[in-house]
Amino acid sequence: MTQNDFLHLMPLLILTFAALIIMLVIAAWRNHKIIYAITAISFVAAFLSLYELQDVQAYAIAPLFVIDGFAVFYIGLILLASLLISMLSYAYFEQREEQKEEYYILLILSSLGACTLVISTHFASLFLGLEVLSVALYTLIAYLRSRERSDEAGIKYLILAAFSSAFLLFGMALVYFSTGTMTFSGIAAAMAGFQELPLLLLTGFGLMIIGIGFKLSVVPFHMWTPDVYEGAPAPVSAFIATVSKGGVLGLLIRFFMEVDGFRYPVLMLIFTIVAIASMFAGNLLALMQQNVKRILAYSSISHLGYLLVAFLAGNQMGVEAVTFYLVAYFITTVGAFGVVAMLSDKERDAELMDDYRGLLWRRPWTATVFTAMLLSLAGIPLTAGFVGKFYILAAGVNTQLWLLVVMLVLNSVIGLYYYIKIIAVMFQQTEAGQEPLQKLRPSILFASVGTLSLLVLLLVGIGVYPTALVSLISSMLETFHPVALR
Amino acid sequence: MILLWMIVLLMAGGLLAWLSKKWHPVLPRWIALFALLTDLALAVWIWLSTPAATLGTSPWLIRLEIPWIPQWGVGFSMALDGLSLLMLMLTFFLGILAVLISWREITTKTGFFHFNLLWVLAGITGVFLTMDLFLFYFFWEVMLIPMYFLIGVWGHANRNYAAYKFFIFTQASGLLMLLSILGLYFIHGSQTGTYTFNYFELLNTPLAPLAARLLMFGFLAAFLVKLPVVPFHSWLPDAHSEAPTAGSVILAGLLLKTGAYGLLRFVLPLFPTAAVEFAPWAMLLGVVGIIYGAILAFSQTDLKRLVAYTSVSHMGFVILGVFAFNEWALQGVVMQMIAHGLSTGALFIIAGFLYERLHTRDIRQMGGFWAKAPKMGVIALVFVMASLGLPGLGNFIAEFLTLVGSWQANNWLTVFATTGLVLATVYSLRIMQKVFYESAPTDRPFPDLNTREMLIAVPMVVMILWLGLYPQPVLDTARPALIKQLEAYTPLPEQQIEVALNVIPVDSNFTKAMVWPSTSNSQKSPLGIGALDKEGGRGMKGRQENMKAYPQNTYPQNTLLTDVNIPLTPFKGGLKTSKGDLKMIRKIKPRP
Known part of the structure; x- marks a missing residue:
């Protein structure tokens, strides 16, 4: 590796070292605040190191990685989301008894895995990234061991993720068998030579879709989602919903664009079915839930369905729409789980509808934040979610995916119902007066209230003035080589 | 810039009202009142400073273009013509009344209430002003959420159901409109190479017949639900009857009008061919609405529900007139929008007064108030007469013009529509009869209107009389705008039309x-x-x-x-x- 390679991989290296340093520091001195400070600083440092890469042309570290605008944007997004989640985690874990320091190692490692995914151009680096992400997640999900449901969630995720990894590996093997290479560009070149997809290659793709679909929690690979979201600590749920899915989605876009899977009707058909099924299953099942974390879990399934609509558009606008929506979805989901985390107490997370009854009158500020997040999920104007949904619809209409677009509209309406249900519960009049403000230590106050305020500002800012983000995304995508080719 | 300030004033006023609750409980009311008065003064000032005679060939009084999301061709584009101006004055006038009637009625969470009130009005103002389809959809949605809260938080017993229903109906139909907007955007873009949401640019998009039809139905979905036209009206009685008085006034007086405005502003000029094809069906729906609404209104026992169904009936005239495609009918539609806003708003306000005194909306438990409350009786009589279309009051002019216009378009449907006036007499007189004349079922004390209530009612009476006796200024103001909307339907220059x-x-x-x-x-x-x-x-x-x-x-x-x-x-x-x-x-x- 040359010096240049190191420079380009700087964000990932910083994260790696941060994990090591924290491990050593814990061995010497257990202190939540210090560990947290190291984590935050390393995320910020990794993010700042992207500054050097902002004008990067596609820089390949053959055969494993490529750093281009797309990768830089996604890494930045992942790092920022991780940073915010770590801030929420700090406030969340500070109130709990468990040993909290190791949590940050795992958080950093899984962010590292997600970052690796979005720069991968080879099956080996893909699998490496995916496993780094998953293995850290197994532990994160079951981190609060004394909780009733955390073991269940952890084991469920472990078994299913291991299964899906096996599917993915077998799929890769079949693709390798048919094409003789494991680099994305090599596969693309090999596929260009085929008249139509050989059966084995198709099977390989199918198996890979199972593996990827599991991570994205799209129907029919979504069974684990509600249980894991419910059992995991709220910040971890936020992490699974955002960073883990965002990383995998970035990988999917890169791979699919590179091999130009949009040419093959059968693959398009599979994704169309998956998208429609995810939208419907997610929304309809969410209607029946009484548990806020489960509602958010099902809603995240349906949002992945929305994202696939723009993904299926398969052109530059589609990728831009996916990316934009992903940003909006990250902000919203982190914010929503942040509120859940903020309301949680020592014994359990605030996940029942009763915890939210009359929240507006008890804790007006928290309730306002949550309302904003829910409205954004529902795609109401003045929020980022609206612009994102608009972008996706535009991408769909542009490529005339009428079926998908109409399904999206239909689902938005179904989705409204349960988002409003939560809002209505929060707005119910109760006898309880306004709760006295909790006396929080300034650091916690900053971590939780500050993070949520920042998220709301971002949400409204992007919703009102999306121009900046739109131009940022399109300029970053200029160097995304598969898009530039099309 | 003045157009932007009107909206900003409302939005900022809303935020300030919410925050000011902490300092003093009455402050939100005064802030809301002040913001609305300023806006009304601005609108009236614009109206007075541009007499109709000075309007040239272009109907536009003020235009504002600020780039917003240039990558997508979205601009913060606003324009004001006579039609918008009239709607704005109606908006601010009813807004002021809504603040005044809530003075005593709303006692909980006043800060948040006025926030929502002002934001609904800001959304409506935006809808009436914007000339960018993206922005239009944006404002179209902005007015929903606060309205949802107004119904859901301060409404009557069954408020949650009503609020949900309102929200989901309007949101679903709005999304269909969004699809149409996008379709139009891309068709225009692929034909001309400029991708833009600007109304003026999209106006002359050539469309294939099928595309035009589909796109028009998307727009119609939103507007017909909002109006509402009969098969899509079921949200209206629930929302109207469960909302607090101010909410009902805004719903009936303004929100319904955004649907009518959308038809005039967007459907007519954007899709002339498809609209002509659809016209007989639309008029038929209008007539069905007129008669069906009237019959249902007659059979209600809940006063607010009754008034709500009269709205369905009256809005039938609007769609009948819009799809007659001539100036008479459109003038009638504009008059109907204003007069109905005032008269139905007033009826809801009276229902609110009654509810405050009796704590019921059931007209079977009312009666004999003429003797006890003569002032209220007279005021109610004026608006009941307005509602049934008595000459001398605004609604008469509106319905007369509409019918004259629609007669030229479709004789038979107009005949049936006219029977709606008879039915209106039946249900309107029933209100008077049941509430004010019959013997009193209870012997409770029933105070007459106090000063504040008179302050609300008298301006409305004055307005409706003025509209009925001297509607010419309104007609003059609306005329250039309406001719503009009809441009696609009238191949000859204006002067000859005038002669005709x-x-x-x-x-x-x-x-x-x-x-x-x-x-x-x-x-x-x-x-x-x-x-x-x-x-x-x-x-x-x-x-x-x-x-x-x-x-x-x-x-x-x-x-x-x-x-x-x-x-x-x-x-x-x-x-x-x-x-x-x-x-x-x-x-x-x-x-x-």
Whole structure:
């Protein structure tokens, strides 16, 4: 590796070292605040190191990685989301008894895995990234061991993720068998030579879709989602919903664009079915839930369905729409789980509808934040979610995916119902007066209230003035080589 | 810039009102009142400073263009013409009343209440002003959420159900409109190369007939639900009756009008061909709405529900008039929008007064208040009479103009629509009878209107009388805007239309002559000029060919007014032109 390679991989290296340093520091001195400070600083440092890469042309570290605008944007997004989640985690874990320091190692490692995914151009680096992400997640999900449901969630995720990894590996093997290479560009070149997809290659793709679909929690690979979201600590749920899915989605876009899977009707058909099924299953099942974390879990399934609509558009606008929506979805989901985390107490997370009854009158500020997040999920104007949904619809209409677009509209309406249900519960009049403000230590106050305020500002800012983000995304995508080719 | 300030003032006022609750409980009310008064003053000032006579050929008084999301061709584009101006004045006027009636009625969470109130009004103001379709959808949605809260938090017993229903109906239909907006955007973009949401640029997009039809239905979905037209009206009675008084006033007075405004502003000019095709069906829906709403209104026992159904009935006239495509009818529609906003708003306010005193909306438990509360009785009488269309009050002018216009378009449907006026008399008088005249079921004390309530009621009476006795300023203000909306339907320059308008004898053989092209709808037409609207173009073309078919002097005068009014008959074989019509057509056949 040359010096240049190191420079380009700087964000990932910083994260790696941060994990090591924290491990050593814990061995010497257990202190939540210090560990947290190291984590935050390393995320910020990794993010700042992207500054050097902002004008990067596609820089390949053959055969494993490529750093281009797309990768830089996604890494930045992942790092920022991780940073915010770590801030929420700090406030969340500070109130709990468990040993909290190791949590940050795992958080950093899984962010590292997600970052690796979005720069991968080879099956080996893909699998490496995916496993780094998953293995850290197994532990994160079951981190609060004394909780009733955390073991269940952890084991469920472990078994299913291991299964899906096996599917993915077998799929890769079949693709390798048919094409003789494991680099994305090599596969693309090999596929260009085929008249139509050989059966084995198709099977390989199918198996890979199972593996990827599991991570994205799209129907029919979504069974684990509600249980894991419910059992995991709220910040971890936020992490699974955002960073883990965002990383995998970035990988999917890169791979699919590179091999130009949009040419093959059968693959398009599979994704169309998956998208429609995810939208419907997610929304309809969410209607029946009484548990806020489960509602958010099902809603995240349906949002992945929305994202696939723009993904299926398969052109530059589609990728831009996916990316934009992903940003909006990250902000919203982190914010929503942040509120859940903020309301949680020592014994359990605030996940029942009763915890939210009359929240507006008890804790007006928290309730306002949550309302904003829910409205954004529902795609109401003045929020980022609206612009994102608009972008996706535009991408769909542009490529005339009428079926998908109409399904999206239909689902938005179904989705409204349960988002409003939560809002209505929060707005119910109760006898309880306004709760006295909790006396929080300034650091916690900053971590939780500050993070949520920042998220709301971002949400409204992007919703009102999306121009900046739109131009940022399109300029970053200029160097995304598969898009530039099309 | 003044247009932007109007909206900003409301939005900022809303935020300030919410925050100011902490300092003093009455402060939100005063802030809201002040913001609305300022806005009203601005609107009236614009109105007074631009007399109708000075309006040139362009109907636009003020325009504002600020780039917003240039990558997508979205601009913060606003414009004000007579139609918008009238709607704005109505908005601010009713807004002030809404603040005043909530002064005593709303006692909990006043800060948040006024926040929502002002933001609904800001959304409505935006809808009436914006000339960018993206922005239009944006404001269209912005007004929903606060309205949802107004119903859901301060409503009556069944408020949650009503709020949900309102929200989901309007949101679903709005999303269909969004799809249409996007479709139009991309069709325009692919044809001209400029991707823009700007209304003025999109106006002349050539559309294939099928595309035009589909896109129009998307827009119609939003507007017909909001209006509401009968099969989509079921959200309205629930929302109206469960909302607090201020909410009902805004719903009936303003939110419904955004639907009518959308029809006028967007559906008519954007899709002339498709609108002409759909017109008979739309008018039929209007007539069904008029009669159905009236019958249901008559059978209600809940006063607010009753008034809500009268809205359904009155809004039937709006759609009837819009799809008549002539200036008479559109003037009637605008008058109806304003007069209905005032009269129905006033009826809801009276229902609110009654509810405050009796804590019920059930008219079976009311009666005999004429003696106890004469002031309230008189005021109620005025608005009940307005609602049934008594000459001298605004609604009469509105319904008369609408019917005159729609008669030129479709005789039979107009006949049925007119029966709606009779039905209106029945249900309106029932309100008076049940609430004020019959013997009192209880002997509770019933205080008459106090000063604050009179302060609310008297301006409304003055306004509705003014509209009924001297509607000319309103008509003058709306006229250039309406002619602009009808541009696609009237191939000749304005002056000649004016002449034509003045010479129409409404009820004569001439009227029949005027509808002659209706029979020339297809190739079978006696005159053999059925190219109309089969072109798939903008209808214009067909009409210009019609013109060519005649030597200049033999072209029947006045046909231009209504020449496309009944190209499709709603029933197979039904509603055909009568033999007399055909005779007339033979008569006017051009001499060789």
